[in-house]
Amino acid sequence: MPVSLDKATDYLCLSEAARELGISRATVTNWHQRHDDFPEVQTLGGMSYLKRGELYAWLDQGDRWETIRKRQALAVHRKPRVRTDVDQIRDLIAKHESALLRLNRELRRALTAE
Numbered sequence: 001m002p003v004s005l006d007k008a009t010d011y012l013c014l015s016e017a018a019r020e021l022g023i024s025r026a027t028v029t030n031w032h033q034r035h036d037d038f039p040e041v042q043t044l045g046g047m048s049y050l051k052r053g054e055l056y057a058w059l060d061q062g063d064r065w066e067t068i069r070k071r072q073a074l075a076v077h078r079k080p081r082v083r084t085d086v087d088q089i090r091d092l093i094a095k096h097e098s099a100l101l102r103l104n105r106e107l108r109r110a111l112t113a114e
Helices: 005-010 014-021 025-034 052-060 064-076 086-113
Strands: 011-013 042-044 047-051
Touching (some): 011 014, 014 025, 014 052, 047 052, 052 064
């Protein structure tokens, strides 16, 4: 059954649910796929939604909030995706410079061949 737009505020898309809980979108998807008792996910316009109240009721069962806290704590210790060490960046450029130059030459050849 599709989500009714009359009560759209009662629903969260899976990405919004993940953001609200401070976890990854993949975690919410995994819960949906692995737990038979996970709240019903409904689709509207290619987006997947679930009821906020049902999600929170599901999280209240068992030690699910503790699992979320552990995941959030682990996320704090992960390396940042953006490198900030200038020397490390320069080393990576030097290490891969010849491959980058080769790819650039191949790209120019491909563009002139068109």
